[in-house]
Amino acid sequence: MLLITTLRRLSMANVKPSIVFVLGGPGSGKGTQCAKIIKEFGYVHLSAGDLLRTERDIPGSRYGDLIEKHIRNGTIVPVEITCNLLHAAMNNSRKDRFLIDGFPRNQDNLEGWNREMAAKVNLQFVLFFDCNEQVCIDRCLKRGSSGSGRSDDNEESLKKRFITYFKDTLPIVDHYQKQNLVRKIDANSSEDTVFEEVKKCFKEVMYSTLHMLWKQSVVTGWKTTSWQQIHKNSSSTFLKKTW
Numbered sequence: 001m002l003l004i005t006t007l008r009r010l011s012m013a014n015v016k017p018s019i020v021f022v023l024g025g026p027g028s029g030k031g032t033q034c035a036k037i038i039k040e041f042g043y044v045h046l047s048a049g050d051l052l053r054t055e056r057d058i059p060g061s062r063y064g065d066l067i068e069k070h071i072r073n074g075t076i077v078p079v080e081i082t083c084n085l086l087h088a089a090m091n092n093s094r095k096d097r098f099l100i101d102g103f104p105r106n107q108d109n110l111e112g113w114n115r116e117m118a119a120k121v122n123l124q125f126v127l128f129f130d131c132n133e134q135v136c137i138d139r140c141l142k143r144g145s146s147g148s149g150r151s152d153d154n155e156e157s158l159k160k161r162f163i164t165y166f167k168d169t170l171p172i173v174d175h176y177q178k179q180n181l182v183r184k185i186d187a188n189s190s191e192d193t194v195f196e197e198v199k200k201c202f203k204e205v206m207y208s209t210l211h212m213l214w215k216q217s218v219v220t221g222w223k224t225t226s227w228q229q230i231h232k233n234s235s236s237t238f239l240k241k242t243w
């Protein structure tokens, strides 16, 4: 435990915040799975949609009407607004690992992020929830009829949201796929089954980062424990506490 904690502290000295982008269709389960990931692996969850809804609801917000119009139409709010909200939320949290849920959703989001934020963070990977359109629609309608209060959990908005998803968001997933950064998860099954896949993915990434740090510590002559020992003694609870 001491070794990993120390490795992590050493690595933090000059390191940028780590982020994971979480993408997938409306209702694919991004928020649901993020809630599970933060419990198990200790990231901070920042949902672009939630941040926009919060901003919209601030009395007198200069962006309120614009945001609501985009939400109802399933279109994407200009990146300057969303990126500023994300940046502020990251700074306010004072943490160094973030799940950025529902972003970047189109080319404007991607370019704005690359201009303002990309150099300040370490993008670990893109978690992509692949889910059948009808499954997603049924989930969102159910969420709406159970009282979500969302102005876009209705058939008309959902049609528009899916047009945006296919036309604007999937090309962003392709963009990251070309850089080998996408981890695709089949999101059609139960919450728990999906989470088993998600867990495997995070463990692989965490272990490979730990391994890299451990190798660096070997290179600098700082080696007290074998990699096998670290690997054998680790569990996800352990990783959450120490990572």
Ligand SMILES: Nc1ncnc2c1ncn2[C@@H]1O[C@H](COP(=O)(O)OP(=O)(O)OP(=O)(O)O)[C@@H](O)[C@H]1O
Residues within 6 Å of the ligand: 024, 025, 026, 027, 028, 029, 030, 031, 032, 033, 049, 102, 139, 140, 142, 143, 187, 188, 189, 190, 191, 192, 194
């Ligand atoms: N694997 C699942 N099986 C069945 N229902 C699910 C599953 N995952 C999530 N749900 C339910 O589907 C609805 C949508 O889930 P969630 O809000 O997590 O999706 P999302 O991708 O974040 O949606 P959005 O993009 O619209 O914010 C919720 O009511 C949630 O409880």
Ligand SMILES: Nc1ccn([C@@H]2O[C@H](COP(=O)(O)O)[C@@H](O)[C@H]2O)c(=O)n1
Residues within 6 Å of the ligand: 026, 048, 049, 050, 052, 070, 071, 072, 073, 074, 075, 076, 077, 078, 082, 101, 102, 103, 104, 105, 109, 152, 161
């Ligand atoms: N990057 C983003 C994310 C969201 N929006 C708007 O919010 C709506 C709801 O988003 P969810 O992630 O909660 O489904 C979405 O349809 C967009 O109108 C955005 O503009 N930019």
